[in-house]
Amino acid sequence: MLDKPNSTTSDIIKRCEELFTDLYFTRAREWKAEKPGRIVVGFMPYYAPRELVHAAGGLPLGIFGGGDQLEVIHGDAYYQSYICRIPRSTVELGVSGRLDFVDGMMFPSICDVIRNLSGMWKLMFPNKGARYIDLPHNFEDDLGGEFYVSELKETCHWLEGMSGKPITDDAIRASIAVFNENRRLIREVYELRAAQPWNVPSSELYLLLRAGMVIPVEEHNEMVRAYLEAARNQQRPIKDNSRVVVCGAFCEQPPLNLIKSIELAGCYIVDDDFILVTRWENSDVSLEGDPLTSLSRAYLHDSKSTPPKYEPDEAKKGLYLVDSVRKNRAEGVIFAMTSFCDPGLLERPMLQAVLKKHDIPQIAFKYAENSGQMQPIREQAGTFADSIKLWSGA
Amino acid sequence: MTVISRPKAKPADAIKDASMAKQKEMVNAHYDRLASARENGEKVAATFVPGNLNELLMCFDLVNNLPEVNAIQNGLRRQSGAFVMEAEKHGHSEDVCTYVKSDIGMMAKGNIGPNGKKLPDPDVLLLSYTGCFTFMKWFELLRKEYNCETIMFQTPYMADGKITKDMIAYMVKQLKQDVIPKLERVSGVKFDIDRLREYLKKSAKAEDDLVAVLQSAKNKPSPIDAYFGGIYYIGPIFGAFRGTDAAIDYYRFLREEVEERVRQGKGPVTPDGDMGKERYRLVVEGPPNYTNFRQFWKMFYDEGAVVVASSYTKVGGTYDFGFRHNPDEPLESLAEYCLNVYTNRNLPMRVDMLENYVNEYEADGLLINSIKSCNSFSAGQLLIMREVEKRTGKPAAFIETDLVDPRYFSAANVKNRLESYFQMVEQKRAGARAA
Numbered sequence: 062m063l064d065k066p067n068s069t070t071s072d073i074i075k076r077c078e079e080l081f082t083d084l085y086f087t088r089a090r091e092w093k094a095e096k097p098g099r100i101v102v103g104f105m106p107y108y109a110p111r112e113l114v115h116a117a118g119g120l121p122l123g124i125f126g127g128g129d130q131l132e133v134i135h136g137d138a139y140y141q142s143y144i145c146r147i148p149r150s151t152v153e154l155g156v157s158g159r160l161d162f163v164d165g166m167m168f169p170s171i172c173d174v175i176r177n178l179s180g181m182w183k184l185m186f187p188n189k190g191a192r193y194i195d196l197p198h199n200f201e202d203d204l205g206g207e208f209y210v211s212e213l214k215e216t217c218h219w220l221e222g223m224s225g226k227p228i229t230d231d232a233i234r235a236s237i238a239v240f241n242e243n244r245r246l247i248r249e250v251y252e253l254r255a256a257q258p259w260n261v262p263s264s265e266l267y268l269l270l271r272a273g274m275v276i277p278v279e280e281h282n283e284m285v286r287a288y289l290e291a292a293r294n295q296q297r298p299i300k301d302n303s304r305v306v307v308c309g310a311f312c313e314q315p316p317l318n319l320i321k322s323i324e325l326a327g328c329y330i331v332d333d334d335f336i337l338v339t340r341w342e343n344s345d346v347s348l349e350g351d352p353l354t355s356l357s358r359a360y361l362h363d364s365k366s367t368p369p370k371y372e373p374d375e376a377k378k379g380l381y382l383v384d385s386v387r388k389n390r391a392e393g394v395i396f397a398m399t400s401f402c403d404p405g406l407l408e409r410p411m412l413q414a415v416l417k418k419h420d421i422p423q424i425a426f427k428y429a430e431n432s433g434q435m436q437p438i439r440e441q442a443g444t445f446a447d448s449i450k451l452w453s454g455a
Numbered sequence: 456m457t458v459i460s461r462p463k464a465k466p467a468d469a470i471k472d473a474s475m476a477k478q479k480e481m482v483n484a485h486y487d488r489l490a491s492a493r494e495n496g497e498k499v500a501a502t503f504v505p506g507n508l509n510e511l512l513m514c515f516d517l518v519n520n521l522p523e524v525n526a527i528q529n530g531l532r533r534q535s536g537a538f539v540m541e542a543e544k545h546g547h548s549e550d551v552c553t554y555v556k557s558d559i560g561m562m563a564k565g566n567i568g569p570n571g572k573k574l575p576d577p578d579v580l581l582l583s584y585t586g587c588f589t590f591m592k593w594f595e596l597l598r599k600e601y602n603c604e605t606i607m608f609q610t611p612y613m614a615d616g617k618i619t620k621d622m623i624a625y626m627v628k629q630l631k632q633d634v635i636p637k638l639e640r641v642s643g644v645k646f647d648i649d650r651l652r653e654y655l656k657k658s659a660k661a662e663d664d665l666v667a668v669l670q671s672a673k674n675k676p677s678p679i680d681a682y683f684g685g686i687y688y689i690g691p692i693f694g695a696f697r698g699t700d701a702a703i704d705y706y707r708f709l710r711e712e713v714e715e716r717v718r719q720g721k722g723p724v725t726p727d728g729d730m731g732k733e734r735y736r737l738v739v740e741g742p743p744n745y746t747n748f749r750q751f752w753k754m755f756y757d758e759g760a761v762v763v764a765s766s767y768t769k770v771g772g773t774y775d776f777g778f779r780h781n782p783d784e785p786l787e788s789l790a791e792y793c794l795n796v797y798t799n800r801n802l803p804m805r806v807d808m809l810e811n812y813v814n815e816y817e818a819d820g821l822l823i824n825s826i827k828s829c830n831s832f833s834a835g836q837l838l839i840m841r842e843v844e845k846r847t848g849k850p851a852a853f854i855e856t857d858l859v860d861p862r863y864f865s866a867a868n869v870k871n872r873l874e875s876y877f878q879m880v881e882q883k884r885a886g887a888r889a890a
C-alpha cells in the first residue's frame with residue numbers, strides 16, 4: 062500500500078494524481094462493488110454534509126467538474142457561452158455515463174447555476190436522486206439553525222430512500238468523528254505548508270485534497286497521515302519565494318497547471334480556498350447531543366467565510382482574508398476567480414477594498430477549469446512576487 | 456429584474472391606451488414621492504421585486520425603492536450603458552449581472568432618479584433573498600455605501616417542487632423575530648397586524664384583476680401582448696403599489712379596458728397603434744432587453760407576432776395558479792408569496808409551466824430570450840427549450856440579449872433569428888395541414 066508511513070511524498074502524490082485523472086472514478090466503483098447495498102452519492106464543490114452520506118453507509122463522491130482533461134462534447138449544448146464551465150463538464154460526466162454508478166447527487170446552494178443544475182439533473186436523470194442542499198443565510202440557532210436541521214433531516218430521509226436503511230444518531234456521530242479526524246489532518250497539512258511551504262508544494266496539497274473526494278474517508282485519513290509523516294521527514298530546497306494567499310477557487314477548479322504556474326512564478330501559496338469542504342468547519346464538530354444540531358451549529362458558528370456566503374456583519378466583511386494573511390505571514394493575495402462566476406466576481410471588489418484598507422498587495426485574474434494558456438498568469442504572478450519583494454525590502 | 460413604467464423619452468407618435476397613461480402617472484408619482492421623501496419626513500426601504508414585501512413595508516410607513524426598477528428605467532432612457540461602464544471602471548467585472556452594475560454606476564454618478572431628481576439614500580435594505588443569488592451580493596455592495604441596517608430575509612428554494620411546512624415556519628419566524636423588530640426599530644412605527652391584513656385584502660383584489668388581464672390572452676386574437684405589454688401591466692403590482700387602493704383602481708380599469716378590446720375583437724395596442732392581424736402566438740421565457748425595448752417589440756408586432764404568455768411577468772409573483780395574498784394568514788401568506796415567485800421555482804416546475812402556457816394559450820411555440828447577465832434565469836434554458844419543444848411538439852427558438860447593457864443587443868442577429876423562427880412556425884403549420 063502506498064499510504065503506509067514509509068511511503069514517500071512522491072509515491073503518495075503519484076497515487077493522488079492517478080485518482081485525480083481518473084474520471085471513471087474506478088476506486089469509488091470498486092468500493093461500491095465490494096459489498097451489496099452500498100450507495101455512492103455525488104456532491105458538487107463548496108460544502109455538503111458528507112457525514113450523512115457516510116452514516117447511511119454510503120460514499121460521498123466529490124464531483125468537481127471535468128478539469129482540463131475532459132473533452133466536453135455534449136455539455137456545451139446545455140449552456141450558453143456566458144456561463145462558467147463546471148456545470149457543462151458535470152453534465153458531460155453525467156451524459157457520457159461516467160456517473161452511471163452514482164445513486165444520487167447533492168447540489169449545495171452556492172449560486173443560481175448550481176441551483177438550476179439540481180433541477181436539470183432531475184429532468185435529465187429521472188432515475189437518480191438529486192438533492193439541493195439549501196444552506197442558511199441567517200446564523201441564529203433558532204432561525205437559520207432550525208431551518209438547516211430540517212434540511213439535514215430531509216437529506217437523511219432522501220438518503221434512507223436510496224439505501225433502504227434508517228440512519229441512526231449513533232451512526233451520524235460516528236461519521237462526524239471520522240470526518241473530524243479528516244479535517245484535523247487536513248488542518249495539519251495546512252499548518253505544515255504555512256510553516257514550511259517548500260516542503261508542501263501547493264500542487265501536492267491540492268492533489269492530496271482531491272484524492273479525498275473520491276475515496277473513502279478512512280482511506281484518505283491514512284493517506285494524509287502518511288503524507289504528513291513523509292513531508293515532515295523530507296527536506297526540500299528552500300526558495301526565495303513570496304508568500305501569498307489564493308482566493309476565488311471555491312467552486313470551479315483551477316487547472317493543476319495554474320497552481321503550478323503560481324508556484325513556478327516565485328510564490329509560495331500559504332493559504333487558499335481549494336476544496337473547502339475538506340476543512341469547512343474550523344474545529345471539531347461536537348459529538349454530544351443531537352448530531353444534526355451539532356452539524357448545524359458548526360455550520361452557523363464555526364465554518365469558513367467564503368464569497369458565496371452571506372456576512373451579516375458589515376464590519377466583519379472580508380476580514381477573514383486579512384486574518385489569513387496575518388496568520389500565515391503572507392505578503393499578498395492573488396484573486397484567482399472563475400470567469401462568469403457571479404458569487405466570486407461580485408464579491409471581489411468588496412474583498413479588494415478591505416485588503417486595500419489594510420495595505421495588503423493584491424492581483425486578480427480569471428480562469429476556467431480548462432484554461433490552457435498559463436503564460437500570462439505566470440507572468441502576472443511573477444511580476445507580483447517580484448514587486449512584493451521590492452515593497453517588503455523598501 | 457422586472458417591472459417598468461413608460462420610458463420617459465418616448466417618441467411623440469407612440470400610441471398609448473388610457474391604462475398606460477394611468478400607469479405612467481402612478482409610477483411618476485411614486486418617483487416624486489421618493490425624491491421628496493426626506494422633505495416629507497418619510498423613510499425609505501430598498502428591496503427587490505421578487506419577494507417584495509410592499510404590504511409589510513407600508514405597515515411601517517416606509518417608501519419602497521426597487522433598484523431593479525431603477526436599472527430598467529435607466530435602460531429605457533439609454534443611460535444604463537454608461538452606468539455599467541462606470542461600475543466596470545470601478546473594478547466590477549464585465550461578467551456579472553448588469554442590473555447590479557447599472558445601479559452601482561448610477562450611485563457613482565450621483566444617484567439621479569428617472570425623474571431627474573436625486574433618489575434618497577435608503578434607511579434600510581430589506582434583502583429579500585428570493586429566487587436569485589445575486590441579490591445577496593448586490594445588497595452587500597450597497598450596504599457598504601449606505602451604511603444602513605440590512606435585513607436578510609431568506610426564502611428557501613423550491614427545489615423539490617413543493618412548499619413544506621418547515622419552509623413556511625422558517626420564513627414566518629424570520630419575519631416575527633428578525634424582520635419585523637428591525638423594521639420597527641428603523642421606522643419607529645409599531646407593527647399592527649390588522650393593518651397588514653387590510654393591505655393584503657387589497658392586494659388580493661388587484662391580483663384577481665391582474666390574472667384576468669393576463670389570461671385574456673387566451674382569446675383569439677389576444678387583446679394584450681403578455682410580454683412587452685405585460686411588463687407595463689405588472690409595473691404597479693410588482694412595485695410600490697401592491698396593497699393600495701391605487702392598485703385596485705388601476706387593475707379594475709385595465710381589466711375593463713382589456714375586456715372591451717375582447718368585445719371588439721381587437722388585438723394588442725403597440726407603440727405604433729393597434730397591432731395588425733395576429734399571425735403568430737408565442738410564449739416567451741426570460742426577461743426582455745430594455746436598452747432597445749421598442750425596437751425589440753417592433754420586431755414582433757411588425758410580423759404580427761403576439762406574446763400570449765410569459766414567465767417574466769411572474770418574477771414578482773405567480774398568481775395564475777391560484778395564489779392570492781390572504782389576510783387570514785398574513786405572515787404565512789407573505790412567505791408563500793415569496794416562495795412562489797418564478798425564479799424560486801425549480802427547473803422542472805418552470806418547464807411544466809411553460810409547457811402548460813403553450814398548450815393553454817394555444818401558442819405556436821416557445822421563444823427564449825436568454826439574458827447574458829442573469830444566471831438565475833439563463834442557466835438551464837437550453838434544456839428548458841428542448842423539453843418544452845419535445846413535450847408540446849411546437850417549435851422553440853433561442854435568442855440572446857442583455858437586460859440593460861446595450862453592448863449585448865445585436866438588432867440584426869435578433870431579427871434574423873426571429874425571422875427564421877417565424878418561418879419554422881410556418882413550415883410546421885404547412886406540415887400539419889398536409890398531414
Ligand code: SF4
Binds near residue numbers: 171173175
Ligand atoms: S463557478 Fe461560480 S457561477 Fe459557476 S457554478 Fe461555481 S459558484 Fe456558480
Ligand code: SF4
Binds near residue numbers: 798
Ligand atoms: S441575476 Fe437576474 S434575477 Fe438576479 S438580479 Fe440580476 S437580472 Fe435579476
